[in-house]
Amino acid sequence: MSSFRYAMLTLLAREPLSGYDIKQQMNSRMGPFWKAGSNQIYPELAKMEEAGLVALHEIEHNEYRPARKVYRITESGKEELIRWTMEPTEPETIKDEFLLKAYNSWLIDFEKMIPRLEEKKKEHEGKLAIYVDKVNELNRIVDPSNPRDPIASSISVVEFGIEYEKLYIQWCDHFIEKLKNNG
Amino acid sequence: MSSFRYAMLTLLAREPLSGYDIKQQMNSRMGPFWKAGSNQIYPELAKMEEAGLVALHEIEHNEYRPARKVYRITESGKEELIRWTMEPTEPETIKDEFLLKAYNSWLIDFEKMIPRLEEKKKEHEGKLAIYVDKVNELNRIVDPSNPRDPIASSISVVEFGIEYEKLYIQWCDHFIEKLKNNG
DNA sequence: ATTGACATGTAAGTCGTTACATGATTCG
DNA sequence: CGAATCATGTAACGACTTACATGTCAAT
Structure with missing residues (x-):
């Protein structure tokens, strides 16, 4: 089974969702960890229903x-998700892909490479800000008395994201400095 | 064009290689950045030859x-690679995938989750050791007087890998601590 | 005797992406 | 008036993986 299916189960383990909800959560709440x-989504949901992993909860009419x-x-x-986890x-x-390009930086004029690094740095600064907000919000709503609160798991994963973005930003800075000293 | 094609061009920009060499370098030298x-590889090489991006350099007979x-x-x-870069x-x-599993940790007994984290930590400690060796070796052979030495670019990318592995290890530690305090 | 390294490739199948298709409502 | 949001899905294509296929030498 593809890990994409487990990504969907991961979200559905927390609350019932429509296909549209799953899409939204993957592209926002799960942030850039999964897309x-x-x-x-829709064909996979149908297959999962057939396999008995999910069931129709309700149909909201409009x-x-x-x-x-x-x-x-x-x-x-849920059993299958636990087994997999x-x-x-x-x-x-x-x-x-950007690291691959960095691997080719020796081919490029430094003045042309530096703007790309500045760009990437800004992109990751933006993500960092989003994750910091997210983790703050999660910390506000988490129940510390409940060791099984799913929010606690979310926080740990977002914290990974925060550290990752910090590392990326620092690496960009470091790389820019190197290029400036060599040019 | 897929980024896989550019990964191949990236290696070939440094030295002539056979399909087999490319495979070896991707799975060792380029480490776990690309696989x-x-x-x-072989069908893609043929297509690239047809497109005029690469040419047969020589055929070594045995x-x-x-x-x-x-x-x-x-x-x-080379022009195409530079343009893309x-x-x-x-x-x-x-x-x-492991982050996705971490997102599900609220479903799992902490005593069963911790060994998985220890395992992952060891895996990344292994990678870290490999990258540190690699960067040391690259620093030995790099030509500091040549600002266009490809080795310099390699070093920057491997340095990213080192920081990434350190972050992963720290995150595992952090997560293990959290689980222990909640269990 | 078996495994692993060398060296090329093919076939089949799944995974994932981009674009398409529909259609009303709300917001700027 | 145009774009975005909500909400479902299909079609076609390209990327990627797993397994297969062949054959010799060197090392354990």
Whole structure:
């Protein structure tokens, strides 16, 4: 089973959602950790329903809009998600296109490379700000007395994001300095 | 054109290589930044030759082994690589399966989650050690008087890897502590 | 005797992306 | 008046993975 399916189960384990909700959460709440388009979500939801991992929770009707088909995770879906979560995970490659370009920086005039690094730096500063806001908000709503609060898990993952963005920003700075000293 | 093609050009811009060499370098020298199997490399090399981005450099014959077909980058391939390298790069998602599992940790008994984190930590400690060795070796062979030495670019990318692994290790530690305090 | 390194590739299948298709409502 | 949001989905294509296929030498 593809990990995309587990990403969907991950969201549905917390609350019932429609395909549209899943899309929104992946592209905002889950932030840039995971992404998806409708093309993948709706067929996958149908397959998951067939496999008994999710079930129709309710259908919200609206006069002018298509009906919202809200799904919930089933017991067997939850078991499958837990089984997968406890499984060891294969090492992953970073596979960042910009790093590949950095690997080619020796081919490029430094004056032309530096604006790209400044650009990237700004992009990651933007993400950092978003994550910091998010973690602050999560800290406000988390229940510290409940060791099983899903929000606590969310916080840990967003904290990873924060550290990652900081590292990226520092690396850009470091790289820019190097290029300036060599040019 | 897929970024995989540019990954191949990136390596060929430094020295002529066979398909087999490319595979080796992607899975070792380029470390876990990019990966590839023979299935992707050989057909792609053929297409790149057809497009005039690379050309046969020489064919090394051996009695018992298949002939080594060594390719070099062409002028037009180099121009294309430079053009791509200077182009702005789209933001990327992190898409780390283990982070997705961490997002589900609220579902799991802490005693069962901690060994997974210890495991991951060890994995990244291993990668860190490899990168540190690599950067030390690169620093030994880099030519500091040449601002266009490709090795200098390699060093910057490996340095990113080092910081990334350190961050991952720290995050694992941090997460383990949190789980212990809640269990 | 078996595994691993060398060296090329093919075939089949799944995963993922971009674009398309529909249609009313609200906001600027 | 145009764009964005809500809400579902399909079609076509390209990327990527897993497994297959072949064959010799060197090392354990």
